[in-house]
Amino acid sequence: MKQLIAICFAVCLLSCGATKTVKTSKKVIKGNWTLSNITYSKTGAYNVTLFNDASKDCFEGSNWQFIPNNNTGIYTITKSDCTTGGRYFNFTIQEVDEATGYYNFLLKPTNEKGKSETNAGFRLYLTSLTDSQMQWQQTVDVDGVPFIININFTKTQ
Numbered sequence: 011m012k013q014l015i016a017i018c019f020a021v022c023l024l025s026c027g028a029t030k031t032v033k034t035s036k037k038v039i040k041g042n043w044t045l046s047n048i049t050y051s052k053t054g055a056y057n058v059t060l061f062n063d064a065s066k067d068c069f070e071g072s073n074w075q076f077i078p079n080n081n082t083g084i085y086t087i088t089k090s091d092c093t094t095g096g097r098y099f100n101f102t103i104q105e106v107d108e109a110t111g112y113y114n115f116l117l118k119p120t121n122e123k124g125k126s127e128t129n130a131g132f133r134l135y136l137t138s139l140t141d142s143q144m145q146w147q148q149t150v151d152v153d154g155v156p157f158i159i160n161i162n163f164t165k166t167q
Contacts, residue, residue: 035103035113036078038139042167043074045085051158058159061119061132068092074163076101082124098122103136112137115146134161141165 048066050056060069064087074085086096098121104114118131138145144163149156 035136035139038141039076039103039144040078041076041165043076043144043163044166045069045072045074046162046164048162049160051156051160060159060161061117062130063097063119064092069161073166082120098124100124100126106135 047070048058048060050058056066058066060066068087068089068091071089072085072087074083076083081100081102082098083101084096084098087094097119100118100120102114102116104116106112106114113136115134115136116131117134118126118129120126132148134146134148136144137147142165144165146161146163148159148161150159151157
């Protein structure tokens with residue numbers, strides 16, 4: 011009986027921490043990135059507002075900094091015909107399926123102190139992450155049909 015309790019306790023402890031794969035992903039994501047481009051799964055002109063903030067054109071070329079030790083970051087929109095400046099966020103990487111390499115990625119806009127006024131977040135898939143490139147995908151429904159937004163980053167530092 012004591013062995014069974016010890017095994018259950020060990021399983022509980024191991025299941026509470028982040029997996030090695032998620033920890034490795036946090037090490038890779040750390041640093042500065044540029045949102046290089048945004049593409050869609052269907053051709054055409056679309057008026058998409060990302061993260062309830064700005065258009066695709068404003069986000070392309072924006073600078074992102076990820077600080078994984080406290081799951082925070084900031085992105086800065088710099089294009090002159092957009093509302094420029096820094097926006098703060100919290101993020102979480104959760105493993106979905108090690109075989110596919112896709113992770114749930116939650117991005118929650120916050121204020122400078124890390125507080126969310128609405129507690130709303132955006133769930134994306136982290137579909138690709140290397141030392142120099144990263145891709146997120148967000149699937150939305152357009153007239154009942156899945157529409158995929160691909161958000162591509164290049165590491166700058």
